[in-house]
Amino acid sequence: MSGRKVTELAQYGKRMSLLLRSLDPLAVAAGADIPDAVTIEGVTLSRSDLLGAATSVAERIAVAERVAILAEPTVRTVLAVVGCLLAGVTVVPVPPDSGAAELTHILTDSGAQAWLGRALEGTDLPVVPVRTHARSWHQYPEPPAETTAFILYTSGTTGPPKGVLLSRGAIAAGLDALADAWSWTSKDILVHGLPLFHVHGLILGLLGPLRVGSPLVHTGKPTPQAYAEAGGTLYFGVPTVWSRIAENPDAARALADARVLVSGSAPLPVPVFERLRELTGHAPIERYGMSETMITLSTRADGERRPGWVGTPVRGVETRLRDETGADVAHDGENIGGLQVRGPMLFDGYLGRADANAASWTDDGWFITGDVAVIDPDGFHRIVGRESVDLIKSGGYRVGAGEVETALLGHAAVAEAAVVGVPDDDLGQRIVAYVVLRADVTETELIDHVAHQLSVHKRPREMRIVDTLPRNAMGKVQKKLLA
Template sequence: MEGVLLASLNPAAVAGGYDHPAAVRIGDDVLSRSDIVGGATAVAERIAGAERVAVLATPTASTVLAVVGALIAGVAVVPVPPDAGPVERDHILRDSGAQGWLGGAGEHTGGLPVVPVRLHARSWHTYREPVPDTTAFVLYTSGTTGPPKGVVLSRRAIAAGIDALVPAWQWSPNDTLVHGLPLFHVHGLVAGLLGALRVGSPFVHTGRPTPAAYAAAGGSLYFGVPTVWGRVVADPESARALSSARLLVSGSAALPVPVFDALRAQTGHAPVERYGTSETLLTISTRADGERRPGWVGLPVDGVTTRIVAEDGTPTPHDGESIGELQVRGPMLFDGYLNLPDATAAAWTGDGWFRTGDVAAIDTGGVHRIVGRASTDLIESGGYRIGAGEVEAVLLAHPAVDEVAVVGLPDDDLGQRVVAFVVGEPSDDLEAFVARELSIHKRPREIRHVDTLPRNAMGKVQKKQLS
């Protein structure tokens, strides 16, 4: 799909009658393709000539018009999480060099001029499609290892990333995509909103990703994070309503095997699991027409190659058990970290592979299993390298365990000891259960029961807060 980035919004085609009365639905607002083209072009006229603008990324029709308007004008979008604290927001605005603020004037705007986004404004001015290497987004990472970094993504990368998902998921204009995820990350914004606008499938944002909202949306393709799917299976009536869907996609964190199994039992659909980062977009996925194995994220999407390597850079065997750092290459990768040339250089190997910082295993058929982050999920204990994800999967299979996070804490004897933080009812047989499933060196030396696990906006557990 070459040419216009958001192909379904081609102004000539829309003007010629290729419209859709409900191309985007968010809450009570319904936008046709004509509404989006006219409203977004009105935004484009107000910001044309700027280099970057900040968009308060609330799940609203105004955000849709702001993002699309900037893309029409060739202006880079800096999505600002609506729940960002003042320190994080100030950092994003200052670091990005945003020249305008598209969002509510009453919000903390960092002194930037506020550009109003009017839902009923219309302009039919025609803009030339920006060249593919133009920056589309500066997405800020979650900042787990320091201040958030600005990930620079080009229009070319966005188009390649979406196009690679089309055959993997058999995504077509006949689908209706539904999700209730944030519009400031790759999952909800790029793959979700922009994916639908490029493919031409109607898009429904549920506001909040509740089971009832998902059930009522009537979609064929659903996106969710594990927390969302866990809530869906806890509401059997809503889960059964999704049986008419075509595909359920889970990402942004590992989907617990019990949730996978419950989704399959209640909806009739084994969910598709996929892997990606802000820097790589979605690069690995199980297929709509392929095997869907709990705990495994599938094969590289079209155009992507992967490898796993040991700490010394030597290849790790593809035996499904050996783990190493996951490295990737592909046309949808980012251009670098904004204002951070040293961090950008360090992110790449000398022979051109991006270091994801994630630990993975690959089996003999090329199917990938993500163990977790090297910084928090690779535990080195007593000379063994242990993947926290494997231990978590075993613990989650116990009926008394609702949630779990496994970390390596400092230990004078072992270097690190395996500690599990468990949400759920205490059980006398939990240690015996784990002992039947795991080798001695992988078993938690300590199990701590907690009320909740710290999570970010995408549902990912913040392990650095556990100690």
């Protein structure tokens, strides 16, 4: 951890109070309950239910250092995560669909000492049960802000997943910055159906409400009907979720009484943005982040929202663009550069990966995101994509895959699009588009459409029609499987 980060966390630790501020045991003891603090699996837990049951979990695992939690959307998962945070035990979330090799790596690399709650088969770790009806009112002191709260495993383009170390102070700083950007208060009701093993669903979607004090309704699966029936004010979704809602006018119109719709984890297609605005009356908030950084950029509840742009730095964050030589890139809304960030919500490095840590930070303390972006003169950011797969160097030009995808999605016949660069003896890289169609159209027509929307050199040289695009659990297209 850098000296700057240590100072930031120390200062933040003095201000953050309890990480899960709404679970203050003094408030519960005084009878100030929240009757619908968390609803999941159709079960509603009050603040006192949640605190009493999670404290009972904490008593059983307080001597542990790290435990694995099968991150299913269940009451047991919520109690397990909260119990660990109360006791100061590090959580290792395990995706329920982990394959054998990935599971072995996560458990071995993290040093998890036990499963807390249900375990996946094929492991030798002991299992500590989570009893949903047990209660305890023991009080634990708040751990230091620099204590590691989570080890989140994130996959790169090569090698096994890396363990991202997220501290309590970083999480608190990140959530408070979002509460500021989104005007998020205890008067909100958050609704989402996202997985609980990523930053979006777990940190923002579970710990956010428990810090802010807003009730959470987890819908299990993020279906249009479930969202429409939830009666929330603040909704989280990935583009796949919002696309399905936009295709269901009745469900979309049911969200008209909401306050804010937030889209993240992948770019929201501009046609979906516009359709949501038409049906719900709300222009969605788009934001940008990573497991390593949490959310660093967002449009604001009280500010401008542009389709295809992820807004400005949240409170406490600084950003900059650099080219391949390390030189500054102009903030003119056109020139593409590698995005670097710094702020109090960034991670403390990769577990046991000195090589990856050295490669991820500049000498002057900026995190190299690996994403490429443009910044306009007003400070608005547009993410072009991953430098490794989304920055295409074709015929001497630098082309962002994202802008080509956006142009393709603007054609009425295109339902989904993914653009990659493939090796080409003449051009260096050839722009190739994979598209899922909703109506018949010729390849030539789509290529010409892009050429008219953008510069001619940005047109795809080849179109490949597919039935589906490979996506991960958060809806991100896995381009390495295409290329």
